[in-house]
Amino acid sequence: MSWEKVHIDQIIAATKNWLDPQDIYLQKAVEKTVSEVLFSEEDILHQLAVLRNGVANGEIPEWIKRSGLSDQKNAKGNKLLCLHAGNLPLVGFQTAIGVVLSGADYYGKLSRKDPYLLASFLDEIQRTVTDQEVHYSTDLMSFKDLKADKVVFAGSEQSVPDVKNEIQKLKAAKTDANYIIRTAKFSIAYLSEWSEEIKADLVEAILRYGGKGCRSVAVVVVPLGLDEVKEELKQAINFYWKQNPQHQKPTPNLKYQYAYNEGIQRNQLWLKDFLIQESEDLPETDFTVNWVKGDVSKVRDLRIMFGQKVQTVYTCGEDIVGMDTEPLRSAQSPRLYWKPDGVDVIEAVIE
Structure with missing residues (x-):
C-alpha cells in the first residue's frame, strides 16, 4: 500500500475521531474556550458542523486530488512553521490539516x-x-533555531515585516525560507436579485462571527439603493440578532461614523451595534458594511481598487467572466479545499 494511502487514511480517521461529538478532548477544549469568553459556543458549534459536513462529504480526498499530492509529490522531510490567526474559532484548522496532509513536519x-x-x-x-512530527505552542520563542523550510503566516499586512524579522532573529526559519502570506481582510457580495432567501444568506455572511474574518462580507454591490431595502434589512438583522445574540457587540466607534455620515448627508442604516452605509470607500471600521448601488462593472472596479484586501466575491449563483466567485450561501461554510488568498495550502507546501 502506498505512503499516500496510509497517511491520508490515518489523518481522516484522526479527524473523524476528533470531530465526534462525544470526543472528550474536543468537549473540554470547547468548554474552556467558552468559559474564558474567547468565542461563543454557537460560533464554535457552527464551525465544527461545517467541518463535520466537509469530512463526511469526502472533501479531504477531493482536496488531495486537486492539490496533486502523491507518493512522488509531497513535503515529507520538510519543516513547516505555521503562525495562526485567532480572530475566528478554528481559523487555523485548514492550514494545520493541509500541512499535516502534505507529509511535512508541522510546527504551529x-x-x-x-x-x-x-x-x-x-x-x-x-x-x-x-x-x-507535530508540535505546537502559543510562544514563538518555542521555535528558536527550528530553521523551518517554509512559513505560513496569517495576519495583517502591517505586521508582516515585524513577524519576518522576529522569525529571522530566532532562526525559526532558514534564511531562504519560502513565506506563504495571507493578509486578505474582507469579501464582496454581488446581488443581481433580491429575495427572502438571498437576504437571509446576506445577513449570515455579514454577521456570523460578529462580522470578523476575511470571508465575512463588508461590501455589498446590488442594483438597489439602500433606501429601497433599508426597512427589510433592519428587520432581518434584528431577527438574526434575536437568534444569535452573541453577534451583537457594541462598538463605540460607530457613533462617530454615524455622526460623520449625518454631517455629509450620506445615506445609512444605523442599528447602534451595526452600521450599513452607502459608500465605495475601503471598509475599515468594524461592524460596518458599505452598500454600493451598481452592476457587474462596479464589482469589477471595486475588486481591482481593493486588490489583495479582498478574499472572495460572492454571487447569487451566476458566474462573472474573468473572476473567481463563490455562492453567497457558502460564505461562512467553506469547503475544506477553499483557497485563502487564492492559494491552495497543500499545493503551496509541496511545491
Missing part, C-alpha cells in the same frame, strides 16, 4: 485568542499519525 504557533480548539485536533493527530 497558536494564537492566544484560540489556544484550545486547534490544540485538541493536533493532540489527536499526534496520537494517530506516526510518520511525522
